[in-house]
Amino acid sequence: MKFFQQLRTLARTSLDGLYSEVVNLLKNNGMGKEKTNVPQSGGKGRKPKADPAVFRYSVSFNATDHARFLALFEQSGMRTKAHFITERIFGGSFKVIKIDKAAVDYYTRLTNFYAQFRAIGVNYNQVVKALNSNFTEKKALSFLYKLEKATEELVVLSREIIELTHEFGDKYLSK
Secondary structure (H helix, E strand, O other), X not given: OXXXXXXXXXXXXXXXXXXXXXXXXXXXXXXXXXXXXXXXXXXXXXXXXXXXXXXXXXXXXXXXXXXXXXXXXXXXXXXXXXXXXXXXXXXXXXXXXXXXXXXXXXXXXXXHHHHHHHHHHHHHHHHHHHHHHHOOHHHHHHHHHHHHHHHHHHHHHHHHHHHHHHHHHHHHXXX
């Protein structure tokens, strides 16, 4: 019985000693040190900012105010909401970019239409060459007459497009 008691006390002391050794090892390896925001020497880690922003505020919006806020944020063209709010509060100027979807749509359609006109011009030249080289002069002239009538229709259509573009610009794109 005495042997077992001695064994227990030996185990306890050795466990206590083992525990204190583990604690000392952890303290010596930096696990027990307090964390500080002092920059480390040796160039390790990120360099601290000269004037860090540490004060934070919280704002709550209802659904309509949130929608207005998001609309203003998108119009500003800024990337982060925090910078947008800071600029608005302290009176910094910001740019408002308004993208008119109708104007963009009109522009893309007009560009596509212009590409089709160019393709018609290329095809027109190829047709004239083919008519002159493959048909007799009389037959080629009759086809050229028909081609000329179709070209006149395209010219009229082109003038209408130009008028509509000027009208659209005056009505919707005025600053």
